[in-house]
Amino acid sequence: MTIEVDDVSPGGSPILVHSREKDFTPAQGESHIEEISAHIERHLGPISGVFHEIISDIVHIDVHVVPATDECPYLRLVTSGMSDLPMSVPDEVDAPRHMELMVTLPADWPITQDAFEDERNYWPVRLLKTLARLPHEYDTWLGFGHTIPNGHPSEPYAPGVGFDGAIVLPPVTTPDDFGTLALEDGTTIEFMAIVPLYPEEMDLKLKKDSETLLDRFDAKNIQDVIQPGRTNVAKKRFGLF
Structure with missing residues (x-):
């Protein structure tokens, strides 16, 4: 998948998919992996x-x-390395510059090498790695409420998976102190959760706002755990959202 990123607004404008122009740049290694x-x-x-x-x-x-x-x-699956470089957050925006991402999965989610041959098992890992690299590839940033479609037009992450996009949110199934790591060199790293969305949920968020979507999540007790087949909180009923 090739991506070109428009500026992401504080409200979470969508990231559009086009083409990348940057040349391949080998990474220099992780600076803070032990911490x-x-x-x-x-x-x-x-x-x-x-x-x-x-x-x-x-x-x-x-x-x-x-x-x-x-x-x-x-x-839990948690990245390291994304925070080695600051994200390109606009000067006027008060948002974290250094970030790592996580996904939360059912305890029995298959994570062996053989299981990962099936994209239906591997897609959360691919999503994590793609989004962790995205801000640095396209000189942009990720923050609370930002939504990222899977392609343009968006498509499901894997066969039989209803999700075709994701939203960045604070983790809610972790201890409160997990969300922020202050390093000895003065860098502060924020840990954010990736929550996949159905097409209707993505549309609801873009037409309304993040709070409307999160209110629906709260009403259905949907947290940051990836549950394939979970309730679609924006599914039309009786012709209305």
Whole structure:
């Protein structure tokens, strides 16, 4: 997939898909991987493994795996490397410059190499890595409420998957202290969750706003856990949203 990014507004304007003009730039390595790993383990639990990139463009994105525990019945996937470079946040916007992303999955989500041969299992990892690299590839930024369609026109992430876009939100199924990591060099990293959306939910958010969508999520008790087949909160009923 090739992407060209329009400026993303504080309200979360869509990111359009066209073509990339930047040349391949090898990454220089992760600057804060040890501090990020320690932060993840301190707040979410032991890391059982890391999906390492073999070839990296601009930044080196790894994905840390935190299995479900008795305290947290979900599988966590958390990036490191996205925060090595600041995002291109406009000077007039008060938003984090350094960010890492996470997805939360059911505890039994298949994450073996063999399972990843099936895109229906691998797409959350692909989504994480794509969005973690996106701001640096296209000199843009991601922040609260920003929505990103999967292509132009958008298409499902995998066969049989109803989601064709995603929204960036603060994690709600993690301890409060997980969201921010202050590094010794003065850098502050914000950890944000990626929540996939149905086409109707993306339309609702763009026509209304993030708060309207999140109110619908709250009404249906939808959090940041990826649940294929979950309720579509913007599905038309009786001809109305």
